[in-house]
Amino acid sequence: MFKRTLALAAGIALSVSAVCSHAADVLRVSAIPDEAPTELLRKFKPLGEYLEQQLGMKVQFVPVADYAAVVESLASDRLDMAWLGGFTFVQTRLKTGNAVPLVQREQDAQFTSKFISADPDVKSVKDLKGKTFAFGSVSSTSGSLMPRYFMLQDGIKPEEFFSRVAYSGAHDATAAWVQAGKADGGVLNASVWEKLVASGKVDTNKVKVIATTPTYYDYNWTVRGTLDPALQAKIKAAFLALDPAVPEQKAILDLQAASRFIETKPENYEGIEQAARAAGLLK
Template sequence: MISFSPSRTFKVLMTCAMIGLAGLSHAEQVFRVTAIPDESPTELARKAAPLMKYLSDKLGMKVEYTPVTDYAASVEAIANKQVDMAWFGGFTFVQAKVRSNGQVIPLVQRAEDEKFKSVFITTDPDIKTLADLKGKTVSFGSASSTSGHLMPRYFLQEVSKLDPDKDFKRVSFSGAHDATIAAVAAGKVDAGALNISVWQKFVEEKKVDTNKVRVIYTTPEYYDYNWTVNSSVSPEVRKKLVDAFLALDKNTPEGKEILELQRASKFIPTKADNYVGIEKAARSAGLLK
């Protein structure tokens, strides 16, 4: 019979407990992700599910999607380290950079985000140009949206010299791109601005009657969306994330599903310098102090 002294038994139990706690800690490690709510919550959750599973496999830890109520909440979440990574528009990235004192890092963007555009839409046959919006009711998306507010407003002022706050009958904010389409189609506003990607998706899926709702203006190109991490995320994890996004291939079933849901042909690396123009436009429009 083998016997243990009380002190030896205690040491063995403590060692087992520590191993158990270490295993528990590893098992509970979660990488948290959020996204600006630029579409309906159900659509965002549908888009996120396969991507979260894919990233979980690549990172070797649980990746959890955490929805937020509005654009500002996504900025606060990453600045306060409540999430590790966020899907931002160019403007929300700039806001997060300012809010966190530079403690955020953009990793990748869709190839389409190098040359992104917005559109103005209407059902009014008398509205043919941006100048015709004078005295009309116009909806943007979220006030913090790059493609649903900032850049459409910027180009509106550049092209037509109209000031929405002075020259429109009423300015409203729908909160999301799909909501802007719905507001215009229902006649709640005379016109609306949204990102071209959501507009094209609605047209392709026949969710909008193009005999009734039409585009009157498409903006010049600008940089937009990206996946951004808090700088506290380790370089090793950042590399794994970049590698995972760049490895997505539309010729594989998994890659095809994720890329189609993300409305991307592929992902490419990005950098903070790409969004200097967005920051200048935001400061010029008085939307960033």
Template sequence: MSPLSALKSLVHASLVATALFAAHGASAQNTPGVLRVSAIPDEAPTELQRKFKPLGDYLAKATGLKVEFTPVTDYAASVEGLINHKLDLVWFGGFTFVQANVRSKGQVVPLVQRAEDEKFRSVFISAQPGIARLEDLKGKTLSFGSESSTSGHLMPRSFLLNAKVDPDTDLKRVAFSGAHDATVAAVAGGKVDAGALNISVWEKLVEAGKVDPKAVRVFYTTPGYYDYNWSVHASMAPALQKKIREAFLALDGSTAQGKEILELQRATKFVPTKAENYKTIEAAARNAGLLK
């Protein structure tokens, strides 16, 4: 089975699971006094927890609620968690937001995104000197991140197709690492010839000295596109939606608390967003046959 066929099967399985969940009336109720938060697992679980802790404390004070961060096993679980009311606030990538919004028939509300997410980018990396363009990937091995990742799969796939490179037929092998940092490790370790990932994670790993940019280099950076956001279900009380949105918008890098949170979130500031911003992501997913 090709990677694209496998991804279609994954999406179909998630749809079936969601339908069965709803049919049996198993939708969980909101927990009084608790804001249940999660995020797509695009980095190691320990890193996600570290990044969220100061933000969780801040949101608890802003909302008056106990904030609980619940890690999920995969991207599909973050989608199902929000639309089935098991989670209240989720950090989605553009594609996972689109999946959740389409499957819930427009019942997912994106509250805010980082200013950086208005023109987010992906990078293609390699340690092979003979790879300098997307076209050079023909006959090579490539690692994406998670199958449902916007910046680690969907958009890189879209830009490859625009360059007349079909990952399923023109590449020797396509792998899915599951996370952006794992993609870098696969390329650095020689397991694949190249990889595609989120530019923010790449820059963070370089700054932390966890990858040598002279050994593993960026050979292509994509044009910008809308990506990550913090989303809630439309059934959340409007007053609480407003509190959460305003808390994010009030984060100020000139304060010690704001600086810590924004740096961990790789953000200069948060800005309002709307579902219409993700129409390009939805179109790319439909063109790839990942949304019906």
């Protein structure tokens, strides 16, 4: 019986070791679903291949259903790293106590949102009074939280000011809603707006920018706090090493809408937390 007990214990130890070894060999990565799933995968593929080369391990993209799923998956160690908006990072940090923001794009230190409309009579946000309005996801920093915060600062309470407030779920969907007349106005992040315009997916003869928010900190790549510190350092170094002068790496940066990546820190997102509390989105 003693031998059987030892054998069982050894078997369990080996199983746990195998699971841990397998987990350590795969970096599980995701992103908040602020764009269509196919677009997120397209943007990540070359970055994932680059990280595999730099880290010497498999990098797996794990799609998630919604913003909350990213937070929960990082908190429960089902994900190792994720592309988060400022508000999602704050939620993750509050939930885990130790999530680590590694890097952000250079422009994420001064990010903005664009208010748009296809109504020729609408020249400003105030002209949308009594009309329909679309945010992105409830948990989106640039598609909901910060635009709402800045509107409240201007004395505009969305649910009272607009005849109807709806949530499209993603930035590109908001632009499509406004262009199709499903909403009289909407707001989305500046980076996605610029990409949609450049790719011809939005008709600027119909849809126009009517206002731009003040700047704020937004997106970053965050890792779970329990991830090996040595691996965290290697991931950060890989992002910081991306060089726009190298064609293959410039292609990666272009897909991420980044000129380059820079280091970031939790303190950068204190303003986001304060805005979320002021807007009643955090208790």
